[in-house]
């Protein structure tokens with residue numbers, strides 16, 4: 001075969017295509033486990049970030065030693081015991097984002113209650129129990145919901161009083177940098193720390209992300225954080241998704257059970 005013939009050109013192009021596609025698909029398959037591991041590590045880092053415990057000089061795995069991951073049945077509010085969910089899913093590899101899209105492992109959210117705009121939610125969720133000197137100090141819960149362009153995925157950390165916010169962080173979204181993307185701004189996130197999530201005594205989530213800044217004389221200052229300039233849709237989305245996940249449709253049953261257990265053990 002002549003090298004500069006039409007057939008030669010096509011043969012070289014074909015061989016190159018096959019070789020490159022084998023290389024790319026081989027790399028994709030070969031690197032999958034590393035990607036999965038990195039995603040898991042990034043989630044752990046974000047749990048620590050929400051809890052205010054992330055320190056770049058400490059390996060994530062080491063810092064995560066203070067955290068116990070448990071799976072909760074959101075309907076009953078009870079922990080899953082053992083290493084299988086309903087004798088089927090392995091707790092250690094449970095992927096709740098995937099479960100939220102699977103009709104067997106998720107439930108449809110009635111329209112009027114779907115504050116986060118996510119249509120379905122998983123039936124089981126991780127919660128992360130953050131210990132300090134061996135005792136429970138914070139509970140970090142996964143949250144997600146719609147902003148303007150995307151679904152935001154993140155974590156919210158609650159003090160052990162189950163009322164005070166210790167931190168919030170988002171590890172995935174596609175909001176516009178400088179606008180909705182300001183949800184990642186450490187200054188904005190810092191405002192959430194110390195805010196109170198629920199009204200009393202009803203216990204409904206009333207956290208508010210305002211349009212504009214919090215009025216320092218407002219009687220509701222404990223429940224309010226500043227809005228995001230030029231990104232009210234994302235800001236409203238964050239308010240709604242936090243209210244959804246910490247309300248009756250999300251972790252409400254779980255938090256209620258925790259409170260009851262605490263009262264019982266306090267002898268109240």
Ligand SMILES: Cc1cc2nc3c(=O)[nH]c(=O)nc-3n(C[C@H](O)[C@H](O)[C@H](O)COP(=O)(O)O)c2cc1C
Pocket residue numbers: 148149175176177179180181228229230231232233234235
């Ligand atoms: C290119 C472009 C990107 C935008 N990205 C966002 C965004 O990520 N989040 C958001 O809430 N609003 C975004 N907006 C603005 C919204 O369309 C809307 O005007 C805004 O949320 C209203 O907020 P404001 O009342 O604070 O101005 C974007 C607008 C444009 C033109």
